[in-house]
Amino acid sequence: MLSRSAERLYWLARYLERTENSARLLSVYMNLMFDLPLGVEMSWRYLLNICGAEEAFFHLYQEPNEQNTMSFLLTETANPGSLFSSLQFARENIRTSRDQMPDEAWQLVNEMYLYAKNNSALVSQRRGRVLFLQEIMQGCQRFTGFLSGAMSHDHALRFIRLGRSIERADMTTRILDIGSLLLADNRSEIMREYESSLWINVLKSLSAFLMYRKHRRHRINSDDVLDYLLKDKDFPRAVVHCIKELQRYIYLLPNAGGLKESLIKLELFLLDVNIKKTTPTQLHELLDYIQAHLGDTHNQIAAAWFLPKYGT
Amino acid sequence: MTSLWDHYTVTNAYDEMRCSSNLARPSSSRLSHYLNSLDGKALEARKSAAEMAILEMGITFTVYSDEGNIDRAWPFDIIPRIIEYKEWLHVENGLKQRLKALNCFIDDMYNEQTFLKEGLIPAEIITSSRNFIEECVGMHPKHGVWANICGTDLIRDTDGTFYVLEDNLRVPSGVSYMIENRVITKRVFPELLQDLNVLPVDGYPAHLLEMLVSIAPEDKSRPRIAVLTPGIYNSAYFEHAFLAQQMGAELVEGADLVVKSDDCVYMRTINGLEKVDVIYRRIDDQFLDPEVFRKDSLLGAKGLIRAWKAGNLALANAPGAGVADDKVVYSYVPDMIRYYLNEEPIIPNVETYLCSNPDHLDYVLKHLAELVVKPANESGGYGMLVGPHASFAEIMKFHKIIQENPRNYIAQPTLALSTCPTLCDNKLEPRHIDLRPFILQGDSSFVTAGGLTRVALQRGSLVVNSSQGGGSKDTWIINTET
Structure with missing residues (x-):
């Protein structure tokens, strides 16, 4: 190709x-x-x-x-x-x-x-x-x-899925960033009052409401929603799931170089995060870090397959 | 009862569908009858449906203009043009014959030049042709075929005879539109196609692929084939992508290719470099290889000609094939058929005056107002003079420029061009048309069933090119005898 x-x-x-x-x-x-x-x-x-x-x-x-x-x-x-x-x-x-x-x-x-x-x-x-x-x-x-x-599940489809997964992961982190506002210490009383309605909408924006209910069986609260959307391995728009998808397609492509290791590192790092102990500021920094890492992943993808340098 | 045909006037031109205003030709009687069952409004509704389909399918062509390149929806008239199968067989044989002779001629010009030596064509016509390429001398492409893909323009004169107007041997386009026109007709008139025995047209890409496989350098059963496009801004990009997709070939741009020191062509893939065996190039000779031709070309790839000459790459059409795509050389094609094939031409040429011939030039200058003058080397309907439709100033301009460079001009009588009913504001009116069938030659020959019918949408106009406001029609080869 x-x-x-x-x-x-x-x-x-x-x-x-x-x-x-x-x-x-x-x-x-x-x-x-x-x-x-x-x-x-x-x-x-x-x-x-x-x-x-x-x-x-x-x-x-x-x-x-x-x-x-x-x-x-x-x-x-x-x-x-x-x-x-x-x-x-x-x-x-x-x-x-x-x-x-x-x-x-x-x-x-x-x-x-x-x-x-x-x-x-x-x-x-x-x-x-x-x-x-x-x-x-x-x-x-x-x-x-x-x-x-x-x-067919060929390279063409793999590149389509790479693009989709990386974009999805990125978008989920952006939507979760709403959380850093919703959780700000100085948020108003009204915001606190409507909090669960806000988190429901965050879930809905990612079509995750029903799946969350089914798999977490919890009442809706910020820590659980964040944990689910960041770390769930099975929900298609959860960040860790997207990263696992990237790994899967990259595994099937030739000349992937250090991409696999770098994505495994990111996955392990995320799984290790304890949301309950994360402050809103730390959350924002964490999301920034993921976005930067995805940016690097994109550059590695481009270097491996889009801009090959061959001598003549 | 009023009929859709009441106001249809057959002019002095040959009409493809009507013998006279109130009588349909036998092959068209069912279509005529069917159309009459619809009124103007119903026809307009079908027309809108066709336009919608064209937009959704993204069938476009690009027009170059001062404001940049614009993608336009393909102009299509829903009323098909019909040709009787028996008549078509005759034309088909004529087209195969013609391309065979043309290929013998090209091969001869780059080798022994016997046609020249026997005085059948003045040597300067070849030596002065800018399509004659020195680098090609001594080459023998596989099967002796240089022009593997040819688009020949046919017209019908008043008596209904088909004539060849020109042979496009460089990078003829339009075949994808021929195929898409049928797809649209199937959507617009599904009930009609079911009842009539119309030959299908969508087999072309398979035949093209078969031909390209047959010219691969080694006898590989699965050579790697690429369509080389100048890129997305080219007017025919849609077609390049269409053909690559239909054949399952790679669509490449010059930057995707690299010729290494082993004189083989490779393309840049996600696996690294992969060898290419056959290139169907849609780039003119001059832009094909900056190593040999225009140094400033960014469209082709450095070293393509080297790879071709080393026998590691097949190029279709072969470089230099354009030597026979010249309106002066055109006038010698009947002689080529007699000389190389020892046959009589099946389809006649249009009478042609060569301005390089002093007697002809004299006649042309005196009769400019009746003739069509064309540059020997342009395509797309650019730089033409249609005498009967030209202003005095235009005629004077041609009077001057022809004499400055007579070799570059030919003239032909203004032929009536046949007409075909065309939907114009709720009504059917006759409009002039031509026909471009596509001919393939590799280890065998193939002709499309019909071709691309182009129609001049302006009343009375004879200019059918889509770049100049022309449209197109689906072309039906109908077998009425079964």
């Missing part, structure tokens, strides 16, 4: 996963905002913060209200981190990878792109926005489902 093809498939998967995750995050955040009483420190601006997009936002808009935040994060073409931009990048990558995948895969992404492009006006109203996000989430799931039934 060509290095260039591998790279495009990897990015295709990352951007599609990013598209889906953006849709999940925004839709859960919207739900949360509708539930909470006015005046709590959760704000549309805080959503920008989670997405790491505050600075870019204020280049284009002034008021971080619902309308502006949503159009910036959803449909703004000048924001490379918007859902639409991710989808557009995904489409460009699959458009140039059509020799690697069944035709329907391209059509699914292309249809989703056309939908987003033609319906961007929907997002200005809450109802339209809900429909829009639902359509995007379903579109991404259709794609994933189609691939699992139509693609």
